[in-house]
Every structure is written in C-alpha cells, then in structure tokens.
Amino acid sequence: MKPPILSVRDLVVEFPTRRGTLRALDHVSFDIAEGEVLGMVGESGAGKSLTGAAIIGLLEPPGRVASGEIWLRGERIDNLPREKMRRIRGRRIGMVFQDPLTSLNPLYTVAEQLIETIRTHMDVSDKEARKRAVALLDRVGIPAAARRIDDYPHHFSGGMRQRVVIALALCAEPELVIADEPTTALDVSVQAQIIDVLKEICAERGASVMLITHDMGVIAETADRVAVLYAGRLAEIGPVRDVIQAAEHPYTAGLMGSIPTLTQTAERLTQIPGSMPRLNAIPQGCAFNPRCTKAFDRCFRDQPDLIPRADGRQVACWLYETAKSEVSNG
Amino acid sequence: MSDIIKKPEPGRVARAWDSDISYSFRKSPLAIVAAGVSLLIILAAIFAPWIAPHDPFNPATLNLMDGFTPPMEPNQFTGNTYWLGTDNQGRDVFSTILYGARISLFVGFMAVAFAMVLGITLGLIAGYRGGWVDSLLMRVADVQLTFPSILLALLIFGVARGFIPPAYREAMAIWVLIVAIGLSEWVQYARVVRGATMVEKSKEYVQAARVIGAHPAKILIRHILPNVMGPVLVIATIGLALAIIAEATLSFLGVGVPSTQPSLGTLIRIGQGFLFSGEWWILLFPSLTLLALALSVNLLGDWLRDALNPRLR
Amino acid sequence: MADVLLSVEGLTRRFDVSKPWLNRVIEREGKQFLTATEDVGFEIKRGETFALVGESGSGKSTIAKMIVGLLEPSAGVIKFDGQEMDFASGAAMRTLRRRFQMIFQDPFASLNPRWRVEDIIAEPIHTFGLLRGAEVSNEVGRLLDLVGLSAADGTKFPHEFSGGQRQRIAIARALSSKPEFIVCDEPTSALDVSVQAQILNLMRDLQDEFGLTYLLISHDLSVVRHMANRIGVLYLGRLVEVAESKRLFTDPQHPYTRMLLDAVPDLALSGRRRMPVTGEIPNPINPPSGCTFHPRCPKVMDICRREVPRITTTATGTAECHLLTTEDAT
Numbered sequence: 001m002k003p004p005i006l007s008v009r010d011l012v013v014e015f016p017t018r019r020g021t022l023r024a025l026d027h028v029s030f031d032i033a034e035g036e037v038l039g040m041v042g043e044s045g046a047g048k049s050l051t052g053a054a055i056i057g058l059l060e061p062p063g064r065v066a067s068g069e070i071w072l073r074g075e076r077i078d079n080l081p082r083e084k085m086r087r088i089r090g091r092r093i094g095m096v097f098q099d100p101l102t103s104l105n106p107l108y109t110v111a112e113q114l115i116e117t118i119r120t121h122m123d124v125s126d127k128e129a130r131k132r133a134v135a136l137l138d139r140v141g142i143p144a145a146a147r148r149i150d151d152y153p154h155h156f157s158g159g160m161r162q163r164v165v166i167a168l169a170l171c172a173e174p175e176l177v178i179a180d181e182p183t184t185a186l187d188v189s190v191q192a193q194i195i196d197v198l199k200e201i202c203a204e205r206g207a208s209v210m211l212i213t214h215d216m217g218v219i220a221e222t223a224d225r226v227a228v229l230y231a232g233r234l235a236e237i238g239p240v241r242d243v244i245q246a247a248e249h250p251y252t253a254g255l256m257g258s259i260p261t262l263t264q265t266a267e268r269l270t271q272i273p274g275s276m277p278r279l280n281a282i283p284q285g286c287a288f289n290p291r292c293t294k295a296f297d298r299c300f301r302d303q304p305d306l307i308p309r310a311d312g313r314q315v316a317c318w319l320y321e322t323a324k325s326e327v328s329n330g
Numbered sequence: 331m332s333d334i335i336k337k338p339e340p341g342r343v344a345r346a347w348d349s350d351i352s353y354s355f356r357k358s359p360l361a362i363v364a365a366g367v368s369l370l371i372i373l374a375a376i377f378a379p380w381i382a383p384h385d386p387f388n389p390a391t392l393n394l395m396d397g398f399t400p401p402m403e404p405n406q407f408t409g410n411t412y413w414l415g416t417d418n419q420g421r422d423v424f425s426t427i428l429y430g431a432r433i434s435l436f437v438g439f440m441a442v443a444f445a446m447v448l449g450i451t452l453g454l455i456a457g458y459r460g461g462w463v464d465s466l467l468m469r470v471a472d473v474q475l476t477f478p479s480i481l482l483a484l485l486i487f488g489v490a491r492g493f494i495p496p497a498y499r500e501a502m503a504i505w506v507l508i509v510a511i512g513l514s515e516w517v518q519y520a521r522v523v524r525g526a527t528m529v530e531k532s533k534e535y536v537q538a539a540r541v542i543g544a545h546p547a548k549i550l551i552r553h554i555l556p557n558v559m560g561p562v563l564v565i566a567t568i569g570l571a572l573a574i575i576a577e578a579t580l581s582f583l584g585v586g587v588p589s590t591q592p593s594l595g596t597l598i599r600i601g602q603g604f605l606f607s608g609e610w611w612i613l614l615f616p617s618l619t620l621l622a623l624a625l626s627v628n629l630l631g632d633w634l635r636d637a638l639n640p641r642l643r
Numbered sequence: 644m645a646d647v648l649l650s651v652e653g654l655t656r657r658f659d660v661s662k663p664w665l666n667r668v669i670e671r672e673g674k675q676f677l678t679a680t681e682d683v684g685f686e687i688k689r690g691e692t693f694a695l696v697g698e699s700g701s702g703k704s705t706i707a708k709m710i711v712g713l714l715e716p717s718a719g720v721i722k723f724d725g726q727e728m729d730f731a732s733g734a735a736m737r738t739l740r741r742r743f744q745m746i747f748q749d750p751f752a753s754l755n756p757r758w759r760v761e762d763i764i765a766e767p768i769h770t771f772g773l774l775r776g777a778e779v780s781n782e783v784g785r786l787l788d789l790v791g792l793s794a795a796d797g798t799k800f801p802h803e804f805s806g807g808q809r810q811r812i813a814i815a816r817a818l819s820s821k822p823e824f825i826v827c828d829e830p831t832s833a834l835d836v837s838v839q840a841q842i843l844n845l846m847r848d849l850q851d852e853f854g855l856t857y858l859l860i861s862h863d864l865s866v867v868r869h870m871a872n873r874i875g876v877l878y879l880g881r882l883v884e885v886a887e888s889k890r891l892f893t894d895p896q897h898p899y900t901r902m903l904l905d906a907v908p909d910l911a912l913s914g915r916r917r918m919p920v921t922g923e924i925p926n927p928i929n930p931p932s933g934c935t936f937h938p939r940c941p942k943v944m945d946i947c948r949r950e951v952p953r954i955t956t957t958a959t960g961t962a963e964c965h966l967l968t969t970e971d972a973t
Contacts, residue, residue, distance in 0.1 A: 018353065043835035044806075159923050187698035188862060189920045192906040214835065217908025241912055258840030260869040261910045262892055268847070269840035269869065275805055276835075534753035538813075541711045542767045542820070543740045556757035 011068035039223030094169035100161035159190035238313030396420035444512030449519025457527025479514035526558035567631030654719035697877030750809035761797030807838035886960035
C-alpha cells in the first residue's frame with residue numbers, strides 16, 4: 001500500500017473570541033490516498049471549508065490550528081514558517097474556490113495569471129510557460145484556447161471561468177487539489193460538466209482531490225470515499241457507495257433520508273428534529289445526542305472515538321463500540 | 331422542534347450591557363473620557379441658570395467697573411472676585427462660558443437636527459424613486475457642495491437680513507443661524523442615506539412589503555429608515571462638533587448671535603482683541619472650553635464609527 | 644375538474660439594458676433589450692402545486708415577480724380567479740392582494756432586521772385591517788405555533804434565529820392574511836439539506852390543512868418532483884414544456900428537459916447512462932435565432948434554426964419543439 005498523500009491527525013482549529021474559545025474543528029483525522037477523490041460533506045457551520053483552509057494554511061485570523069498534525073507525503077506542513085508554506089501552496093497543493101467571479105483577478109488576462117503561477121513554481125521560460133498554459137486550457141475544455149488565453153476573466157461565462165480556475169489550480173502540477181464548493185455557484189447543467197473535467201484531469205495527472213461540498217449528489221458522482229462532518233467533528237468516513245446506501249451514523253442516515261431524489265417515492269422526507277448546534281453550545285458527549293433517536297447514556301457523557309468498521313469505514317458513534325452495546329440499547 | 335437545553339434567558343438590560351457596542355465602549359478609555367467630558371460640559375450648560383454665580387445676559391446686573399478683573403483676584407474698584415475673571419463689559423467669564431456653551435450647544439443640536447431631517451428626507455426620496463428625481467436632487471447637492479459652508483452660511487445670513495425687519499433681527503438671529511448652518515450640512519446626510527436606501531430597496535423584506543401593497547411612504551419610514559440610520563448617527567456626532575465650530579466661527583466673524591447674548595465664539599472674538607494688552611483670560615478660557623467640547627464630541631463620533639463598523643456585524 | 648385560480652397568457656417582459664443616451668450617440672449603438680420572458684402561458688388549478696423550473700436566465704424569478712405585482716409585464720394578461728390583475732389601480736387590487744402572498748429565497752434578507760418577529764408577522768394583518776388589539780397578538784402566537792416555533796419568539800429579532808427558523812417566520816408572515824395562493828421563490832435554496840426537508844414537509848402540511856395553492860419556483864429538479872403536481876420547464880424565457888410531475892421525469896418530451904434530467908447527479912448510484920451535457924446558456928441579450936435551444940440540441944434540424952416552435956399538446960402535457968410537430972414525434 002502506498003503511503004497517503006495527505007494525512008491529518010487530530011486536527012483542532014480554534015477561534016478565540018471575547019466570550020471564550022470556540023472549537024471549530026475537534027480532533028479531525030483522515031487520510032487521502034494517492035489518486036483518490038475524498039469528498040468532505042457537511043452542512044453549513046460543520047467545518048468542512050475550515051478543514052481545507054487549515055490544510056492549505058489559509059485560516060483567517062483569529063482562527064488558528066491549536067493542535068494536531070498535517071502531513072503532506074511524509075512531511076509535516078502545519079507548523080511551517082510562512083515563507084515555506086507559501087511555496088507549497090500552489091506547487092504541491094492547488095485550490096479551487098467556489099466563486100469563479102472573485103477567484104480570478106479581473107484586471108489581468110488569463111494568460112498573465114496562468115503564466116505567473118507557472119513561473120512562480122516552476123523554472124521555465126516565458127514561452128514554455130505559455131505553451132503549457134495553452135495546452136492546459138485546451139485540456140479543460142476551453143475552445144480555441146490559443147486565442148482565448150489572452151482574454152480577460154469577464155469575457156468568459158461562469159462555467160468557462162470555473163474551468164480556467166481549475167486550470168490555474170493544476171498548472172503547477174500539484175499532488176493534491178482542494179476544491180471548495182466548486183460547483184455551487186453554477187447551473188445544474190454546467191455543474192455536471194465541471195465535475196467531469198475536474199475528475200478527469202486530476203486522474204490524468206495523478207493528483208488527489210479533496211472535494212468539499214454540501215451536495216451529496218456531487219459526492220455520489222465524483223468521490224471514492226466520503227467524510228461526513230458534524231459540528232466540527234468527523235461523524236463517518238468510508239467508501240462512497242457504502243456510506244450513501246448503508247449509512248451507519250444516525251446523522252448520515254438522517255441526512256440521506258432528507259434529500260429528495262429523482263427516484264424516491266416517499267410522501268414525506270425524513271426530517272431530523274432541531275438543528276446543528278452553534279459552536280458555543282455543543283452538548284457534552286456526542287454532538288448529535290440531542291437530535292439522535294438512538295442515543296443512550298454513554299452518548300451524553302463521552303465524545304465517541306472513530307470506531308473502525310468493515311471495508312475501511314470508520315464511524316464516530318457509540319452504537320458500534322462493541323457487539324455488546326448494540327444489544328443493550330437499539 | 332424544541333430547543334434542547336434552555337439556559338435562563340438574560341433580560342434586556344443584561345443583553346444591552348453585554349452587546350458588542352457597549353463592550354467596545356467599556357474597553358476604550360478614549361471613548362469613556364470623551365463621553366465624560368462632553369457630558370460634563372453639556373450638563374453644565376443645561377444647568378447654567380442654577381450653577382452660574384452671575385447672569386451675564388442681564389445688563390442691569392453688570393457693572394462696567396468690574397471689567398478686566400483677572401481670575402481669582404479682587405477687583406481694584408469693587409472688590410468682587412471672579413473665578414475666571416471678567417471681560418471688558420464686566421461679565422463674569424465663568425458664567426458667560428456656561429451660558430455661552432448653552433447657546434453653542436443649542437445652535438449645534440438644532441442645526442444638526444435640521445440638517446438631519448432635511449438630508450434624510452431628501453436622501454430617502456432620491457434613493458427610493460431613482461430616475462430624474464434622484465438626478466435632480468443629487469445635482470442640487472453637488473452644486474451646493476461647491477460652496478464652502480461658511481460662505482454659504484454668510485450668504486444665507488445676508489439674505490435673511492434683507493427680509494427680516496430690524497426690530498426682529500435680534501430675536502431671529504439664532505434661528506437664522508440654525509437654518510444657515512443646517513442648510514450647509516444636509517448634503518452629507520442625503521448622500522449617505524441615498525446610497526443606503528438604494529441598497530435596502532432591493533432587499534426582499536422591502537419587496538415583501540410591496541407585495542402586500544404597503545404605501546411607499548410607509549415603506550420608507552417604517553422599513554428602510556431604521557436600517558439606514560447607523561451611518562447617520564456617526565455623521566451626526568461629528569456634525570455636531572462641526573456645527574459648534576461653525577457657530578463659533580460665524581459669531582467670531584460678527585454675524586452669529588447678537589453680542590448681548592454672547593456665545594463661545596463671541597467671547598473668543600472679544601478676547602482676541604485683548605490678548606496682547608494683557609487680559610489673556612478673556613480669550614483663553616472660552617477657547618479651552620470650545621476645544622474640549624468640539625474635540626470630545628469628535629472623538630466620540632470616531633469611536634462610534636469604528637464600533638458600528640460592519641466587521642463587528 | 645377543479646377550477647383555475649391563476650391563469651397567465653402571453654406573459655412577456657423586456658428590460659432596457661441600453662447604455663446611457665450619450666454613450667449610444669458617441670458609440671453609434673442602438674438600444675439593447677433583454678427579453679427575460681417571452682409569451683409564457685400556463686394555468687394553476689386551485690389546491691395544486693405548480694412548479695416553474697429552470698436555470699439562470701430562464702426568467703422564472705421574473706415571472707414570479709410579475710404575478711405578485713413587483714414588476715409590470717411588457718405584454719400579456721394575468722388573471723386571478725377570473726379577474727384580470729391590473730396593478731395600477733389601487734382599490735380593486737387591495738381586495739385581490741389579500742388573497743395571495745410570497746415567500747422569498749433569502750431568509751436573511753426577507754425579514755426586516757430592525758423589526759421584532761411579531762411585528763413582521765403582523766404586518767399583513769395591520770395593512771389589510773383584519774384584526775385589532777389583543778386579537779392580533781393572539782393570532783401571531785397561533786401562527787408561530789403553527790410553523791413550529793413558540794409564541795415567546797415573537798419579541799425576538801430575526802438575527803437571533805437560524806436560516807431555517809427565519810424561513811418559518813417568513814411562512815408565518817405569508818399565512819397571516821389567510822391567503823389562498825402563495826408564490827414561493829426558491830424557498831429552500833439557501834438552506835441546508837436537513838433544514839430543507841423540514842421546511843418542505845411544513846409547506847406540504849400547511850397546504851393540506853388550509854387548501855393552499857402554490858406556485859413553486861426552483862432550479863432543483865428533485866425538490867420540484869417531491870412537491871409539485873405539475874411542472875413547467877423554462878429555457879431562456881420560454882416555457883418549453885409543461886407536464887404532470889411524475890411523468891415529466893419518466894417521459895420527458897423536450898430535449899432540454901432530457902438534458903436537465905441527465906445533468907442531475909445520481910444519488911441512487913444506479914450507474915444510469917447519461918448523455919454528456921453540451922454548451923452553456925447563451926447570452927439572453929443576443930439569443931440564438933429560431934428555437935433558442937438549437938445550438939445545444941442533440942436532435943437539431945434545419946427548421947429549428949429558422950422558426951420558433953409552436954406549442955403542441957403531448958401525451959403528458961404541452962411542449963414547444965419542432966420534433967413534435969413533424970410527422971413522427973421523438
């Protein structure tokens with residue numbers, strides 16, 4: 001088994017406020033294997049975007065990594081000085097942001113932005129950089145790339161812009177691409193195209209992808225494994241098919257039941273009562289216990305560990321601790 | 331659907347004390363001092379009739395022989411002692427400062443109120459209606475901004491003088507002053523309110539009110555106005571300081587309040603004439619008071635602007 | 644057969660997006676118009692949920708705004724319960740306005756942040772003069788209860804509530820004037836999936852209890868399938884297909900509908916074969932000639948480039964497509 005590209009261990013991200021310290025990520029641990037697409041799914045406030053930001057070193061102060069380790073192919077990157085992190089960002093980790101309108105500088109042509117990025121991270125001439133840029137744009141599906149590379153971002157439509165952003169993220173040939181809600185701002189018909197492009201081009205270059213989204217459908221189509229976040233904690237992580245079709249964590253199960261699909265026939269959608277707790281009001285024990293229909297006394301006392309299950313799946317739920325606990329309370 | 335763990339709800343006062351604004355205030359020594367100084371002067375001015383040892387506006391109580399008495403020294407003719415001395419007409423400087431501050435503050439507040447009402451009204455209309463109404467009002471505002479405010483006030487003063495018969499001039503002087511200063515300041519309120527109105531107008535709560543057929547005036551006053559008041563308060567606080575100084579300037583130039591009811595500006599004008607002949611106290615104390623007042627109000631406005639900054643949301 | 648509550652015919656709206664007069668004179672450009680909707684016609688029967696579905700530029704929000712009187716149509720007729728809606732006349736419209744309401748997309752912007760919740764909900768009651776004094780607060784309490792909040796929440800301000808709770812407040816406000824017809828403009832698009840399930844279930848329950856008629860605007864086909872009885876599909880301002888809800892998904896008549904269905908991510912992981920989506924939505928200021936869908940249509944014919952298709956009746960409803968008017972359809 002090859003070592004994982006990315007390894008996150010017990011990551012804790014905190015926000016000191018005048019009312020106390022808020023823990024936005026609480027001992028989150030996961031790996032991303034080489035060439036794999038890991039989906040990071042959760043509702044707003046669950047901490048998925050923060051995870052991406054923490055990995056690439058772009059946490060907005062006063063947020064900070066309080067403890068934990070982030071390893072990129074065997075090297076520790078969470079405690080690097082700013083200059084070193086800057087070099088890793090872009091070269092070894094690429095990022096695709098949500099809003100293509102604001103992630104491209106409107107004052108520079110696409111060529112200038114691509115070439116600048118390529119030359120920052122790789123030692124090539126201007127001409128060579130331009131050749132690579134055009135080839136990349138062509139690969140992401142921009143028609144007449146050689147001509148359009150000199151256009152400004154506002155000359156492109158939304159979907160085309162997002163393709164440019166993907167090209168920008170991949171131009172320095174990173175090992176890991178973090179995509180934060182890459183399709184949320186796009187129309188449905190364009191979403192499918194962008195997801196396909198992202199998946200293909202990353203597979204081609206052997207780059208792993210961390211796909212952050214709230215849209216389970218996108219995960220189902222794209223990811224190999226999926227991690228479900230709830231209130232800053234990892235609830236469940238495992239192969240996509242298993243988690244979606246046979247969710248083990250009560251939150252994941254509730255989530256899947258509440259999504260309307262094109263094929264389901266239920267009259268009412270499953271609804272999970274209540275809402276995700278605010279960061280300053282996380283209950284003791286398992287964060288989901290107020291809303292869980294299967295909670296029992298241990299759930300109110302201890303925060304559950306990630307319990308390993310079949311096929312590489314892990315669930316943070318006391319229901320699965322041992323066979324005994326399944327018998328004691330359903 | 332119930333909330334899970336219910337802590338007892340804090341009361342309204344507790345929530346206000348704990349809010350971001352009051353926290354910001356408590357943590358800023360500058361804001362506290364500025365607020366303290368302005369409050370002190372304002373209260374002293376309000377209670378002037380009870381605090382002041384003498385009434386400087388009543389000519390009957392004045393004694394010319396009391397004039398030019400230095401502070402805390404008995405007058406060589408009458409033997410009276412005055413804390414801050416007397417001016418050329420025998421008015422007790424301390425009392426005159428108190429009464430003068432009263433006038434300055436009155437004119438300042440009223441001028442700001444007038445400018446606010448005018449500016450907010452025009453800004454709301456311009457922002458909501460758009461089109462030619464907006465263009466017209468903004469061009470008027472632009473033209474007015476090309477005139478320096480003091481010149482504008484002088485102009486209005488001159489025009490008013492032409493209209494008002496001499497008998498009423500003294501009584502009306504203060505109101506003309508208020509209108510003059512107010513008219514020179516309304517534009518900044520109008521601009522800010524117009525911009526904020528245009529933003530709020532497109533928000534869905536305004537559309538919801540339009541769907542049920544609410545009258546546009548009601549939408550403007552009850553829906554939009556409360557949401558555009560934030561920056562207005564900041565401008566008003568700093569505007570108050572500017573209005574006070576404007577009044578002092580006009581009085582200094584001799585076109586403000588009549589000299590029988592001197593304000594701080596008048597005192598400064600009088601005092602300036604005697605500075606180099608040795609009666610320094612007539613100039614110094616009113617100037618210090620004006621400085622303290624204008625500066626503290628200005629600093630308070632600065633703090634308020636930072637405290638209301640959207641970054642705190 | 645249930646009677647028709649709302650009927651729309653030939654609804655058209657053009658926006659003048661020309662540059663200012665001086666610019667046009669100097670640059671010698673003509674006036675430019677954006678046709679947001681063109682010749683849209685449909686009927687909504689009492690008690691049903693009719694959905695308008697489309698991507699950006701389809702004109703669905705414009706239609707919603709014209710129906711409730713926020714925008715004036717450039718052409719066309721809107722009839723509510725047989726009465727023509729003339730928004731210019733004051734008094735006649737007042738009685739009609741009581742009978743319909745609107746729920747908006749953004750739960751943060753649709754409630755006045757400076758008003759207390761009880762005032763927000765009571766505003767329609769006061770505007771229409773329905774109740775007075777203590778009766779008003781009783782009614783407000785009852786409405787809050789109805790939507791799943793508590794009467795004590797009336798004294799709070801909107802920012803003290805979460806997105807889902809605010810949408811409930813918006814629903815309570817919409818119900819306070821006891822309307823028959825509610826236009827819902829993307830009511831759950833800004834909400835998390837689990838909260839969306841709560842709100843959709845609530846809307847269904849309220850519809851059953853009060854016999855409400857809904858016009859549901861959405862870009863999400865799955866939501867629309869769950870909620871609507873009949874669905875209209877919009878493309879670039881034209882209604883390309885109208886069909887009964889379930890049958891739209893099993894037997895789509897228009898190529899665009901088929902493309903849209905293919906683009907929806909497959910949560911069931913059924914591995915269904917999907918046709919790749921082509922192209923993007925064209926610029927609405929310069930739409931393609933003839934049938935505006937022809938550049939992206941996999942079955943384009945010559946006539947499609949020249950003529951706008953007419954409405955034809957199909958097995959499932961109506962559609963505008965040349966394929967259906969030539970001898971053998973699809």
